[in-house]
Amino acid sequence: MGSFFDLLIVWQLTSAFFVSGELYGAFEPCCLEGVKWSGESYRCDNYPAPMPNISDSDQAACLSIIEVCCIKQTQMQKCEDGKQTAIDGDVCAIRDMEPGAEQFRECCHCCQLGLVARDTQQLCRAPNLGEPCDSKYRQCCLGEASGNFTFTDTLRSRGDKNTVSQVIDNKDPPIARQSGDQLLTSAQSTLTHSPDDSLAVRDQAEASTRTNEVSSFGDPFQGDEDEEDKDDDINECSLFDGQLCSHECVKTDSGFYCSCPPGMTLDPVDNMTCMSDATLEDMTCELNNPCEQTCIDKLEGGIECRCYPGYRLARDFVSCEDIDECQQGSAICPRGQRCVNTRGRYTCMSARCPSGYELNPLNGQCEQRGTNECNTGFAFNSVTGRCEDLNECGLGIDHCGVGQRCENTIGSYACRRERHCGTGYTLDEATQTCNDNDECLLGTHNCDPRGYDCQNIQGSFRCVRKKCPKGYNLDPVEGKCTPIECPVGMRPNDVGKCEDINECEEYGPSTCNRHQRCVNTRGSYRCRNLVNCPSGYQPGDNGCQDIDECEAGTHQCGAEQQCVNRQGSYYCQCPRGMRSDENGNCRDVDECAFGTAICPTNSQCVNTVGSFKCDCVDGLVSDGGDQCTDIDECAEEGVCQHNCVNVLGTYFCSCNRGYQLRDDKRSCEDIDECTQFGSRPGRRGVCGDRCVNMPGSFKCECSKGWRLKPDGRSCQDINECAEGSAFCPNTDSICVNTRGGYKCPVIRCPDGFLKTNTSKKQNSLRCKRMSMDCPECQRGLVSRSFNFLTFASNVLVPAPLFSMSAGHRSLRKFFSWDLDMVSARPLRVGLTSAKADDFRLERGRGFARVTLLNRIEGPQDVLLKLSMNMSSYTKGFEGLAESKIYLYVTEEDTNF
Secondary structure, eight states, X not given: OOOHHHHHHXXXXXXXXXXXXXXXXXXXXXXXXXXXXXXXXXXXXXXXXXXXXXXXXXXXXXXXXXXXXXXXXXXXXXXXXXXXXXXXXXXXXXXXXXXXXXXXXXXXXXXXXXXXXXXXXXXXXXXXXXXXXXXXXXXXXXXXXXXXXXXXXXXXXXXXXXXXXOOSSSOOSOOBEETTTEEOOOOOOOOXXXXXXXXXXXXXXXXXXXXXXXXXXXXXXXXXXXXXXXTOOOOHHHHTTTTSOSSEEEEETTEEEXXXXXTEEEOTXXXXXXXXXXXXXXOOTTTOOOOSSEEEEOTTSSEEEEOOTTEEEOXXXXXXXXXXHHHHTOOOOOTTEEEEEETTEEEEEEOOOOTTXXXXXXXXXXXXXXXXXXXXXXXXXXXXXXXXXXXXXXXXXXXXXXXXXXXXXXXXXXXXXXXXXXXXXXXXXXXXXXXEXXXXXXXXXXXXXXXXXXXXXXXXXXXXXXOOOTTEEEOXXXXXXEEOOOOTTEEEOTTSOEEEOOHHHHHGGGGSOTTEEEEEEXXXXXXXXXSOOOTTEEEETTEEEEOOHHHHTOOOOOTTOEEEEETTXXXXXXXXXXXXXXXXXXXXXXXXXXXOOOOOTTOEEEEETTEEEEEOOTTEEEOSSSOXXXXXXXXXXXXXXXXXXXXXXXXXXXXOTTEEEOTTSSSEEEXXXXXXXXXXXXXXXXXXXXXXXXXXXXXXXXXXXXXXXXXXXXXXXXXXHHHTOOOOOSTTBOOEEETXXXXXXBOOOOTTEEEEEOSSOSSEEEEEESOOOSHXXXXXXXXXXXXXXXXXXTOOSSEEEEEEXXXXXXXXXXXXXXXXXXXXXXXXXXXXXXXXXXXXXEEETTEEEEXXXXXXXXXXXXXXXXXXXXXXXXXXXXXXXXXXXXXXXXXOOOOO
């Protein structure tokens, strides 16, 4: 990623200013501006000079500092982005054209290596691949966060001992450590210092004779320190008082650590910030949901974590653990089946024997399936080889209830009650069970119906004071329970008031779809989509899925129409041969009227309900059978003026090229191509300029200064200057071709100047001073160029017109630019003159560009003057270079 020595290159280029100390005051604001510029611009070399509050003599050096600091900040930020990408588990992919792409990939891959070492419990020893790879490897291996920082913070805390930005003598930024050199975190802190402190440390650094190599990142894990560094006991807590820890900084022999007051806990991310202790009573489900499954906001404040059925709350009251129903004995499985626990539930599985074996109920063993099969109530005895009675009572496979006695019979068993049922019960002879007598239902109770209700109990009843069920209020006059009427989405509570139903809590996660969140409202609820899908789609397991309106029944097709689903929508269609009217009813389609029927050429279409049929067409002569014979109308002379074409059952007339049929469809008339195709957008009809109609054809002509292209329709400009047909009478004039003509501007250089060609470009000349020995020559006009441009008024804007470059870059020279509009002369009455606002001057480092912002009405001649002022640190203003830009704007160009 580079080191602080990269920045020293800029300082060496401006070493003269280091001696005087003038540049030091400009270094920090320029570097800070470079850091800011890295977040606002895609490139670092396009800062719009000049830098405010910086002297003219320091502008060039300031621009270099801005560019270097911008590059460093971009590289450091991309490195942090690459590290975070690796932590998030994403692919280390970035476009090569992005600034800092190499640093992104390096830090991402090195962090991935550290994560692998961390997962495999290896030592987090640096791989010695250089910085910043080693630092990111260790941070990701140790699970550290590098925090938020900028390049200027790194410069303040990681400077070289022999530079003016030195704060600590070749030490890394203070890192919170416990005693015994146990590392707490490697989060970087943003260190600040006053100018006086920096100068004091600088003086101390300049007096020191030690030199140490400076890397791009300080390395707190670099192994053993130098003996010289071990003697330097730096008290970070006092040196950076109030800047390292949010509350209390404690100095140790190997560094420092941060401490928090009672009631607060050190942030495990940076080990420098103290946070107040928070419990479940201080949390809300919306702002902080620690629950593993379901979070409920309690009315008295705080939250309560709940689990889904089949789970129970763990000891931490946050996570949920599975309930083993099989081990607890709460599972109910039929006889002959075994219980198998699963996540959140259990299942009963039949006891199966291997193939060829079956379960013997006599001994519970899997035995080889024999050829003898026994009747119900009997089982095959493999020892005796006979079917023997199955003693259901002895095997415990009977279904007798409590209080009943099992009596085995041959092939079956019987259940007999052991004692009488007693008062309040009646014996069921068929089932031998005692059924409770419901005195309340039979009306054998003696409760007063005016104030008491009969409540049945096992073997008896009791009279309880009348109490209305939930949702009812007792009418004190009638003694009846009347229902409480509540609005939809509300229900009565225990005190008879209507309260809102929290559908989200009551119905659980099934209230809304998987990709939705339930939000309770008063009287109802709504499902808020976590995934925004376009109309006609809904969230699904694999993203947005199409809604089948036909299957869901949400379509609006008529009773006779058929709904057909498609992606994101649907459409309604009627049976074949029918179509829907404005009321949605299906009506017959007259295929013959709409021309959709397909009949042979010797037949005509006859519509039927839902279809059509074909009959023979007129113009055919019947041969007496099922076939028709065509009549050749073209055989008759004079039927058509030009050409006659016979077809089955009729004929039609056609005209030669350049002619068209009259209304009688038999005679022909000439086509005037010049008027018939004269209103096509963006063109002057069939010709680019003038059109001359001719019998059966046409020809195109061009105006003066234009000639026909090989296509015979479009016109192209004649370059009179290149072809030598232009005539410029003045010897000092230059021939400039325009669209449809040419210009002869006169070019005369001032005294002491020599006329030369500026480049290989046409329509450009320069007057260059022949000698620079005179004092006024060195601070006056150095050169003047004449540049001629021509374009049509309908040119696409914005359009770059002219650029001017300083020719080379120098840290000791800087340039300023000015653009003036000298004149604007419309060549036709009623045209709007060009304005200075129609142009924009773009300034860069060592160049300027003139851009046309608005269209200029033509024909019109415009003169612009672009001036370049040249200055240096030592001589100040050194001269002026001018470029006169002549713009010849013509009318709109409609030629192709």
